[in-house]
Amino acid sequence: MHKYLRAVGFSNIESRSQLEEIYKETLSSPNRKVASTLNETSTLVQFDRDFGAGIGVSLVGEMDRDGSLSIEHYFPYIRPKYYTNVDAIDIEEHSYNKSYVGTVGDMFIAIMFHVQNITECDRLLKYHNRNLTTVMLSGLSTDGTIILPIEKDAYPDEQREALQKKKKILMEHAKKGNVDAINTITEMDIEIYNQTITRIEDNSEDVLSVIDSTFLPIGIEADSYRVIGYILEVKKLFNTFTNEQLYDMTIESLGYKLNICINAKDLVGEPLPGRRFRGDIWLQGYLVM
Numbered sequence: 584m585h586k587y588l589r590a591v592g593f594s595n596i597e598s599r600s601q602l603e604e605i606y607k608e609t610l611s612s613p614n615r616k617v618a619s620t621l622n623e624t625s626t627l628v629q630f631d632r633d634f635g636a637g638i639g640v641s642l643v644g645e646m647d648r649d650g651s652l653s654i655e656h657y658f659p660y661i662r663p664k665y666y667t668n669v670d671a672i673d674i675e676e677h678s679y680n681k682s683y684v685g686t687v688g689d690m691f692i693a694i695m696f697h698v699q700n701i702t703e704c705d706r707l708l709k710y711h712n713r714n715l716t717t718v719m720l721s722g723l724s725t726d727g728t729i730i731l732p733i734e735k736d737a738y739p740d741e742q743r744e745a746l747q748k749k750k751k752i753l754m755e756h757a758k759k760g761n762v763d764a765i766n767t768i769t770e771m772d773i774e775i776y777n778q779t780i781t782r783i784e785d786n787s788e789d790v791l792s793v794i795d796s797t798f799l800p801i802g803i804e805a806d807s808y809r810v811i812g813y814i815l816e817v818k819k820l821f822n823t824f825t826n827e828q829l830y831d832m833t834i835e836s837l838g839y840k841l842n843i844c845i846n847a848k849d850l851v852g853e854p855l856p857g858r859r860f861r862g863d864i865w866l867q868g869y870l871v872m
Contacts, residue, residue: 587865589846590723591638591659592822592829606654608632608824609642619706624648627681629702634824637662637831638844643681643701656680660699661831661844663719663869672715672870674704681705684805685868687718694798694839695805696720696868704870717871720841722810727845727862729852732813733795796836801863810843811861812836817854820844834860841866 588596596602609632619627625645633639638661644654673686683698683705696718698704707715797811812834820829828847832854833840843864854860 585659587659587723587725590725590844592634592825592827594827594846605640609640617702619702627702627705635820635822638820659723660867661721661723661842663721664842665719665840667718667720667839669716672718674708685718696866697806699867699869703872707872715870719869719871720839720866722841722843722864722866724843724845724862724864725849727850727860729854730859730861732857732859798837806866808866809863810836811859814854814856814858814860816856830854832860
């Protein structure tokens with residue numbers, strides 16, 4: 584069973600027969616159905632079924648010319664809400680099934696995500712020769728904790744905005760091969776690292792009171808991360824099939840804005856705007872064509 588089914592409210596799925604019920608619901612009344620021609624005899628099809636506000640299950644398979652359908656794989660999802668604009672998005676196809684992983688970022692950090700709109704991505708790669716520059720990011724979590732915000736100085740927003748603007752300009756020069764810009768960015772990162780270590784060692788501060796956001800890869804899956812980010816918005820959701828309570832939290836981490844869905848029973852603490860979320864997520868992305 585897919586480990587992130589519980590994130591969208593299917594925490595009690597323990598058998599194949601229970602999963603078949605979700606399959607039947609999805610195929611009988613999908614909210615979205617998208618197809619892409621694979622060859623002369625078969626078509627790639629994707630069925631999305633919402634089981635709550637923006638959350639659901641997607642089935643991906645092949646249909647032959649006679650209408651026979653074979654489901655290859657499935658995945659739970661939460662629909663993302665916010666646009667992320669980048670210079671380019673790299674797309675690679677998985678070898679084990681018809682799915683794709685996308686990559687955004689720069690020369691210093693790359694973020695990888697599971698592509699939600701698989702059939703549209705397949706169609707784009709086959710028939711259109713153009714670069715993608717916009718994606719909407721979201722995540723599913725089965726393990727999360729709410730932590731308090733970091734105590735900052737009187738002008739945190741202005742200082743952070745100025746630093747991000749400076750680094751963005753330097754990054755543009757670095758991408759063009761400017762050695763001075765690359766060295767400056769490296770020095771800035773080293774300085775931040777040294778300040779963090781000094782605060783932890785000298786003041787006996789906990790690492791969570793020093794680092795306000797992280798996006799660290801975990802495990803062997805390229806699109807799995809341990810994140811810390813500030814909560815901007817919180818909404819309660821309910822799975823319409825199981826009535827399990829969920830949280831849809833909008834967070835910001837390392838400049839990325841994404842919404843994360845987690846089962847209420849898997850979240851420790853009360854999620855409120857201004858607090859931080861720390862947890863493991865499966866990162867997903869909806870490609871904007």
